[in-house]
Amino acid sequence: MKTLSRALVLGGVMMASGLMTTTAMAQSQPNGGAPLTIQAVTERPSLNLSAYGxxxxxxDMATISFGVVTEAATxxxxxxxxxTRMTQVMAALRRAGINERDVQTSGLNLSAQYxxxxxxxPKLRxxxxxxRVTVIINDLDRVGTTADAVVAAGVNQIDGISFGLKDPSAAENEARRLAVRNLQAKAALYSDALGTPLGSIRSLSEGGGYAPQPPMPMYAARAMSMDxxxxxxxxxxxxxxxxxxxGVYDLNR
Incomplete structure (x- = not known):
């Protein structure tokens, strides 16, 4: 009986193995037809290039950052x-023709000095x-006189001045046109050097653009001039x- 049981178990395992093999073959040969042929897809050659305009x-505008610093016993x-001094500075800005919307407080600080x-x-002194105030000046002819006016009114620190564009879109668009022309010229050069016809552009991405200049140091306070x-x-x-x-360009075979 033991010998018969072992034979039955072994036969069952062999049948199961045969079934699994047959199933695998059936999957690899559906409906008993010819084996499937899988071909690797080769990506079209391309050029990945960069350029700038x-x-x-x-x-047509300037931004000045300045401050009033005072010290006292209390x-x-x-x-x-x-x-008191900042009120005088604000009045000087109005007299200089600066609109209120172009004046913004950028910092207010009080600290103990030792x-x-x-x-x-340490001994408290x-x-x-x-x-501190940041001012936008839309008339560049008034930059120097405005700086002088606020110093005369009480400003004793000027952090810096920066220049910018009120509307940079026209300049940015012109730079884009130049960038595309330069990219096209570079792609044509590579295509000619490789002896392979240039195809259509597959993708194009942009970076950079207009960014206001960081403030440049101007002066701490205006010195008395001979004139x-x-x-x-x-x-x-x-x-x-x-x-x-x-940009990424296709290369035709």
Whole structure:
């Protein structure tokens, strides 16, 4: 009986194995037809290139950041002195023709000031109030005179000046056209060098664009000039607008 049982078990395993093999063959040969032929798909050769377009433009606006810093024995006194001088500065800006919407408070700080002597604990000297303002000037002819006006009114720190464009879209679009022309020329050059006809463009992506200049140091406070009637000279120069693009072109066989 044991011998018969073992024979039955072994036979069952062999039948199962045969069934699994047959099933696998049936899957590889559906309906008993010819075996399926799988061909590897070869991607069309392509060129992945980058180029840029760059234009120069004269700025038509400026941004100045400045501040009023005051020190006093008490915090209240430092803030009061600062408020008085900043009120005078705001009035000077209005007289200079600056619109209220173009004036923004960018920082307000009050801090204790200490004197430090070696081997001695810090000694409180007083308090410092710092009120900072950012101003947009839409008439570049007024940049120097506006800076002088706020210094005369009480500003004793000027962080910097930057120039920009009110509407950079025209300059950006021209830079885009130049970038595409340069990309097309580069693709044609590669195609000719490879001796392979250039196909259509598969994709195009853009980077870069207009970005306002970071503020450049101007001066801490205007020194007395020999010519009292002269205003601070300011040169706007030119801005560079650059557009970077990347394109993928097909190469025809």
């Amino acid at each position: 760059e234009v120069k433009a004269a700025p 915090a209240a006194e430092a803030m009061q002195q600062n408020a 004197d430090y002597v070696q081997n001695e604990p 007083g308090y410092q109030a710092n009120n 009292a009637g002269a205003s601070t000279p300011v040169a706007a120069g030119e801005l560079t607008i650059r557009i970077d693009i990347t």
